[in-house]
Amino acid sequence: EIVLTQSPGTLSLSPGERATLSCRTSHSVASTYVLWYQQKPGQAPRLLIYDIFTRAAGIPDRFSGSGSGTDFTLTISRLEPEDSAVYYCQHYGRSPPMYTFGQGTKLEIK
Amino acid sequence: QVQLQESGPGLVRPSGTLSLTCAVSGGSISTSNWWSWVRQTPDKGLQWIGEIDLNGVTNFNPSLKSRVSISIDKSKSQISLNLNSVTAADTAVYFCARHLLTTPGFDVWGQGTLVTVSS
Numbered sequence: 001e002i003v004l005t006q007s008p009g010t011l012s013l014s015p016g017e018r019a020t021l022s023c024r025t026s027h028s029v030a031s032t033y034v035l036w037y038q039q040k041p042g043q044a045p046r047l048l049i050y051d052i053f054t055r056a057a058g059i060p061d062r063f064s065g066s067g068s069g070t071d072f073t074l075t076i077s078r079l080e081p082e083d084s085a086v087y088y089c090q091h092y093g094r095s096p097p098m099y100t101f102g103q104g105t106k107l108e109i110k
Numbered sequence: 111q112v113q114l115q116e117s118g119p120g121l122v123r124p125s126g127t128l129s130l131t132c133a134v135s136g137g138s139i140s141t142s143n144w145w146s147w148v149r150q151t152p153d154k155g156l157q158w159i160g161e162i163d164l165n166g167v168t169n170f171n172p173s174l175k176s177r178v179s180i181s182i183d184k185s186k187s188q189i190s191l192n193l194n195s196v197t198a199a200d201t202a203v204y205f206c207a208r209h210l211l212t213t214p215g216f217d218v219w220g221q222g223t224l225v226t227v228s229s
Contacts, residue, residue: 035215044219092214099158
């Protein structure tokens, strides 16, 4: 069973800065099977990134994904107050089918 | 655009069965081949429950497999979840979600519904 570990637990930054969020998998995985979501309080998760670096519909280019093997990164540049949220990575395993989420990183915009 | 709406009892008794329905609107249920249920708790975070395709083929989280069933009614554009023998540990916000066509992930989510297991 794969484990996704996200770091840091909480990140506090100022508007205009860059956020770097990490997702580490317990063993090497196919990059195309790691996705990223944003969740604001009281809302459902919102898909941000899939296929490593493809942004979902309506996601600004300030959001970018990268990584391979066991280390994956979500980068948010030029932070805005609306980026305050919890960010989750998710992995898909094929055999048997299984979707696993990280525990999340809380991003606070000061 | 496609919207999802979960519905069902907000309170379920311990040892009972949790039953939820996800209504698909704003587009055809055939906009995706697969649909999932995901739940969220403060301590365990996001947990995938299971998925179903348009033909009724299902896959489940091994930790829940013995207690869960998912069905689809294409004529009503609905996906249903049943979880039996519930305990307080099943108290969570339950989401239904549409799968991306090309990658195993979820591009449309319902707003979620809180289900509390309590006597």
